[in-house]
Amino acid sequence: MHPSQDKDSTGRDELVRHSAELDDVELRQYAGPWPTLGTRAERRARRHVLTWMGISIISGLALVAVYLFWPWRYVPPQQPGSALHQLYTPMLGLTSGLTVLGFTVALIVHIKRFLPHEQSVQRRHDHGGEGSTDTSRNTLVATVTDAAERSGVARRSLFRRTAGLGAAVLGAGAGVVALGGFVRDPWDSGRGEDTLWRTPWRSHNGEKVYLRAVGDDPHTIVLVRPGELEAGSMMPVVPFRESERGHPELLAEAMHRADSPAMLFRLRPDVVVERRPDRRGMNFDDYYAYSRICTHLGCPVSLFEQQIDLLLCPCHQSQFDLGKHAEPVFGPAVRALPQLPIDVDDDGYFVARGDFTAPVGPGFWELEP
Numbered sequence: 001m002h003p004s005q006d007k008d009s010t011g012r013d014e015l016v017r018h019s020a021e022l023d024d025v026e027l028r029q030y031a032g033p034w035p036t037l038g039t040r041a042e043r044r045a046r047r048h049v050l051t052w053m054g055i056s057i058i059s060g061l062a063l064v065a066v067y068l069f070w071p072w073r074y075v076p077p078q079q080p081g082s083a084l085h086q087l088y089t090p091m092l093g094l095t096s097g098l099t100v101l102g103f104t105v106a107l108i109v110h111i112k113r114f115l116p117h118e119q120s121v122q123r124r125h126d127h128g129g130e131g132s133t134d135t136s137r138n139t140l141v142a143t144v145t146d147a148a149e150r151s152g153v154a155r156r157s158l159f160r161r162t163a164g165l166g167a168a169v170l171g172a173g174a175g176v177v178a179l180g181g182f183v184r185d186p187w188d189s190g191r192g193e194d195t196l197w198r199t200p201w202r203s204h205n206g207e208k209v210y211l212r213a214v215g216d217d218p219h220t221i222v223l224v225r226p227g228e229l230e231a232g233s234m235m236p237v238v239p240f241r242e243s244e245r246g247h248p249e250l251l252a253e254a255m256h257r258a259d260s261p262a263m264l265f266r267l268r269p270d271v272v273v274e275r276r277p278d279r280r281g282m283n284f285d286d287y288y289a290y291s292r293i294c295t296h297l298g299c300p301v302s303l304f305e306q307q308i309d310l311l312l313c314p315c316h317q318s319q320f321d322l323g324k325h326a327e328p329v330f331g332p333a334v335r336a337l338p339q340l341p342i343d344v345d346d347d348g349y350f351v352a353r354g355d356f357t358a359p360v361g362p363g364f365w366e367l368e369p
């Protein structure tokens with residue numbers, strides 16, 4: 001040890017003892033666990049800590065790699081790559097668990113094997129309610145520094161660097177979810193079509209998008225024709241493409257996407273719908289289709305008051321007037337339900353002529369197209 005370090009240590013020892021005396025502490029035992037550094041036992045204990053810290057670092061780096069590069073997109077069972085996809089979540093759990101476990105065990109082992117073993121009796125004083133004096137603060141700093149010195153951390157640069165690296169990797173692992181959003185393109189669905197501005201009702205390759213009745217059996221596909229609805233009634237519908245037939249996962253996705261649900265209405269012949277140039281040609285005779293997602297907070301608008309042609313959202317009682325293209329006439333919603341332009345194809349089935357007239361659901365920055 002360098003003479004100046006020895007001098008520092010002696011001075012600090014005195015301050016530590018002075019600190020104890022000031023607080024009426026009787027130090028019965030205050031010995032560093034390793035009076036001589038570099039013994040076989042001390043090296044073994046150090047390796048123990050370094051091993052767990054290494055596990056934490058490797059696991060933390062693996063966590064970042066898994067999060068960013070593991071194939072996470074859904075692959076149906078029996079398809080190539082489905083096994084890897086199914087391992088995505090377990091791998092995230094395994095690597096994050098090992099990261100935290102390694103760091104925690106390293107910390108515990110370090111505390112047990114390298115911090116001074118102290119036995120003392122202390123009587124507490126509050127200095128008349130004024131808290132700690134400057135002397136108390138200085139002696140506390142000396143005590144903490146002394147503990148670090150005796151534990152060997154300050155003198156072992158490898159030890160210190162490994163602990164620092166472990167803490168950094170642990171922090172990076174914890175922040176990987178936030179960072180991942182900047183690395184992955186949230187607009188890139190692989191088909192380049194799934195954005196907040198587009199819904200599954202938009203055809204991205206010219207393929208017809210039919211109005212499919214929502215039934216109890218997700219595998220039964222029922223397409224809708226005019227004449228199947230009574231005047232003054234409503235039917236929930238979701239989009240369907242022929243290319244999805246026989247693909248349960250695609251059918252399920254079209255059925256369960258939050259922006260898919262729509263309602264097909266057949267208004268009574270006596271209902272007068274306000275004429276608006278921007279809504280010309282969007283209906284088929286008395287049939288109109290609107291998004292089913294409330295523009296207030298996104299509940300399904302499911303109550304149809306047939307006698308007065310109002311739609312009611314059960315969550316906060318917003319009401320939408322079908323005679324005014326589903327404009328809100330009561331309640332907290334301020335935007336109309338987006339309208340779905342519809343037509344009937346040559347085979348007599350309802351099809352969507354495009355996407356909704358506005359972004360679906362709550363607010364969405366109150367944008368209109």
Ligand code: FES
Pocket residue numbers: 294295296297298299313314315316317318331332333
């Ligand atoms: S979610 Fe519909 S009124 Fe609030």
